[in-house]
Amino acid sequence: MRILVTGAEGFLGRGLGAALPKTYPDAQRIVLTDRSFAAAGGTSGIEHLPGDLGDPDFLDRLIEPGFDLVFHLASIPGGLAERDQTLGHQVNLLAPLGLVEKLAKRQPGLRFVFASSIAVYGDLGQEIVTDTTACQPELTYGAHKRITEILLADMTRRGVLSAISLRFPGLVARPATESGHGSAFMSQIFHSIAAGEPYTCPVPAESTCWWMSNSAAVDALLHAAGATAAQSVIQPPVLHASVADVANAVARVTGQTAKVTFGKDATLQRIFGAMPRLDASTAISCGFQADVDLDALVKAALSGD
Amino acid sequence: MRILVTGAEGFLGRGLGAALPKTYPDAQRIVLTDRSFAAAGGTSGIEHLPGDLGDPDFLDRLIEPGFDLVFHLASIPGGLAERDQTLGHQVNLLAPLGLVEKLAKRQPGLRFVFASSIAVYGDLGQEIVTDTTACQPELTYGAHKRITEILLADMTRRGVLSAISLRFPGLVARPATESGHGSAFMSQIFHSIAAGEPYTCPVPAESTCWWMSNSAAVDALLHAAGATAAQSVIQPPVLHASVADVANAVARVTGQTAKVTFGKDATLQRIFGAMPRLDASTAISCGFQADVDLDALVKAALSGD
Incomplete structure (x- = not known):
């Protein structure tokens, strides 16, 4: 090969x-x-x-x-x-x-x-x-x-x-040094909470993303x-969850307190934070898998892979 | 301009x-x-x-x-x-x-x-x-x-x-001399019937096309x-009709008898002759128009434009 x-x-x-x-x-x-x-x-x-x-x-x-x-x-x-x-x-x-x-x-x-x-x-x-x-x-x-x-x-x-x-x-979680992605907040929320640092998330807490x-x-x-x-x-299966749910999972897994302030960037929310549910049954039947749950997502995201 | x-x-x-x-x-x-x-x-x-x-x-x-x-x-x-x-x-x-x-x-x-x-x-x-x-x-x-x-x-x-x-x-109706189109039958049926000639249409009579x-x-x-x-x-509005309906309209408008034999080409029918209905309301609200009816379609198709 x-x-x-x-x-x-x-x-x-x-x-x-x-x-x-x-x-x-x-x-x-x-x-x-x-x-x-x-x-x-x-x-x-x-x-x-x-x-x-x-x-x-x-x-x-x-x-x-x-x-x-x-x-x-x-x-x-x-x-x-x-x-x-x-x-x-x-x-x-x-x-x-x-x-x-x-x-x-x-x-x-x-x-x-x-x-x-x-x-x-x-x-x-x-x-x-x-x-x-x-x-x-x-x-x-x-x-x-x-x-x-x-x-x-x-x-x-x-x-x-x-x-x-x-x-x-x-x-997630893309290194904090990598820029150019409008979805950067999806990674930064992992790093900030894991480091015990405050983070101003540009989109509202209820914004739903595919993780x-x-x-x-x-x-x-x-x-x-x-x-x-x-x-x-x-379309591979993904986890469908709000930014707040993910922030809570990061805090839970890392033992930190989430110090997140949520913003109201309507453009970013519309593009990245207003994702509806996904029916990925075709991909799942072909053997594709999402992260098992939010805790597994957090562990994988922070593993440095 | x-x-x-x-x-x-x-x-x-x-x-x-x-x-x-x-x-x-x-x-x-x-x-x-x-x-x-x-x-x-x-x-x-x-x-x-x-x-x-x-x-x-x-x-x-x-x-x-x-x-x-x-x-x-x-x-x-x-x-x-x-x-x-x-x-x-x-x-x-x-x-x-x-x-x-x-x-x-x-x-x-x-x-x-x-x-x-x-x-x-x-x-x-x-x-x-x-x-x-x-x-x-x-x-x-x-x-x-x-x-x-x-x-x-x-x-x-x-x-x-x-x-x-x-x-x-x-x-329609593309000149009979122009080839390379899988949908050629959609034009040939006009010319053949108008000329009083027999025509072997490759797809079944009930095949529905957009005209x-x-x-x-x-x-x-x-x-x-x-x-x-x-x-x-x-998507401009179109007429949604079967090949048989169009053949009958050509015969009616031209005063000829339709001498059409219908075939069973499944590939051509799947690609060109299995069209579902169309909701073109957006285009219509923007002023786009289909041919008025099948008789108008036939007259326009045979006008040599």
Whole structure:
């Protein structure tokens, strides 16, 4: 098995990179790529190949040796993509288009796991979300993710790739140093309460989000690699809970007191904090799993994965 | 007013090109472009600029003088796009992407009317189609149309274009010489019965389609140019009728006897002949109109527009 991970230096990519050698102990190659890596080399049996997926020469060199499984995680966050449209167009739209076209020619039928986002939905209203919920993305980030999903579904139908797209919510708990995500409050609330520090949460206490730990997302990616789902787009199960409930869970698990002041940012609440319930029965029947409960979410979120 | 029409030599483009001078008698420029034109020049006040939208130099020359209104109709049909994926990728995906990027830079806020297709929906089941019906295109053609819709909606949200996408069904009655459309039977049934000739229709008599004459589609494009719809995607109203009902209407209007034998092509029926009812109330409230009834449809379809 020869495996490639793009965006390997991101939050999700670091978790996946750490898990791959355990999941595929006999892998022939595990190649991680990103624009740059904080630490060179490292884990034995893992190759770090820094470069820009938008550079056709680098892309050719990267995929030329051949892979059996590709995890495409590279993207810039929604807030940054909104501010820097040129960069977003390049990284979140043209890069995946170029990558999948070249992979399909180099290795027809290759397994391709794409980290999509719940940003594809746009404003969901209060109806329960199902497999037939329409996608009307409200940010360029979500539009680009949805476009990539559609391309991959069509390529999968034609058999030129075997792709699966996973729609992730904001994963927790992202390091406090990582910015550009409008959903940053979803992670900061974990770190602040665990550190016993006061936190001003921008959205009201009753805001409901979809919660998933980074390690649950890594498990979903690994499961997706071998899944035989009929759908090429999967909405993994998540925990549906209010910000207040999560704050209380963090305090309970860490033995701290939650010192949280809640704000009234209507825009952030509308985009990230007004999520209706989710019927993920299709994904669950295919073996995908959410964090077990809020306490498990907190433990996983604070484990440093 | 300076107006550009791409795909101007296609069925819909010819109809629009003929209607534009009447609708915009004071237009400063009306430019028609396509890969080639059967007849050079022609109508006074209309410029024919043949070229390939996929050629960046041609595209730059084409849009450099500036336009106030662009109708983007250029595409290759679904059947052809399915057989020639490279051409479909170029014409139905990369060409609109390149065109809108350049137009948005050249003239931010430009009005852009896009001829999309009901192929964006994929398999609709039997539920009535509304504004919130999910799109799961089943052919590459529909995938590319949906991708373009999503890009245009996002550009419109950001104000870099003022775009509107119209989802057209198979338009009737396309000349019998034009091939590549899986929905060709929807047009051939008009020509055969009108000519008193026998016709073997590939789908069963009870197959239900969405019907729209080419002239109704031209009216929809012209209305869209000035419409102030909140949505950037519009499903225009259509007539919902069985192939048998349409065959009877053609016979009634033309005074001929319908000599039609119906087949059992399950694939064609599933894609084009199993359309559920449509709730187009949003479009109707914005002033879009279907053909008045089946008799009006037949007259318009056979008028040679």
